[in-house]
Amino acid sequence: MKYHWIEEYILSKVGINKDFKKEWNWNRYLLKDKMVAAICKDKEGKNIITLKCEPIFGEELRTRYEDIVEGYYMNKVHWNSVNLDGEVPDEILKVMIDQSYELIFRSLSKKVQREIGEYK
Incomplete structure (x- = not known):
């Protein structure tokens, strides 16, 4: 993985927790119970991060x-x-990453x- 700073950057966001979804083999980064990001491998074995963005x-x-494609196993619009x-x-x-966090927040x-704001 080229972007070694990613996990530290995501976890620096207020209220973010990490879990591992064993069934999917995904590292998920959650705000409360909503996913902000997921790091996993796609069907070709490439390391990917999936993030929510404004559609446009x-x-x-x-x-x-x-190197940016529609969300892997996620809603292709968002x-x-x-x-x-x-x-x-x-x-x-x-x-x-910032936009994904903000949209979920x-x-x-x-x-x-x-x-969440009280954590600051």
Whole structure:
């Protein structure tokens, strides 16, 4: 995996917990019980990270970078997978992680958002 900083970056986000979904062989990064990111291998054995993005932004990224594709085993409109041995710039990957976190955070109830905010 080329992006050795990814796990530390994701885990630095407030409220994120990591688990391992044995049935899927996925490392998942969760905010409460909602997935923000998953690191796994695709059907070809490539290391990938799957992240949620705004649909228009995700489509633009898939057009610009061949190492970004529709989400592996996820909703193809909202989720995108990045080849972790590819050539996506670090800054783009950080923006994708930040956006995935923000989208999941905003999907939580205001009460839960406030609870997470107290961790800061």
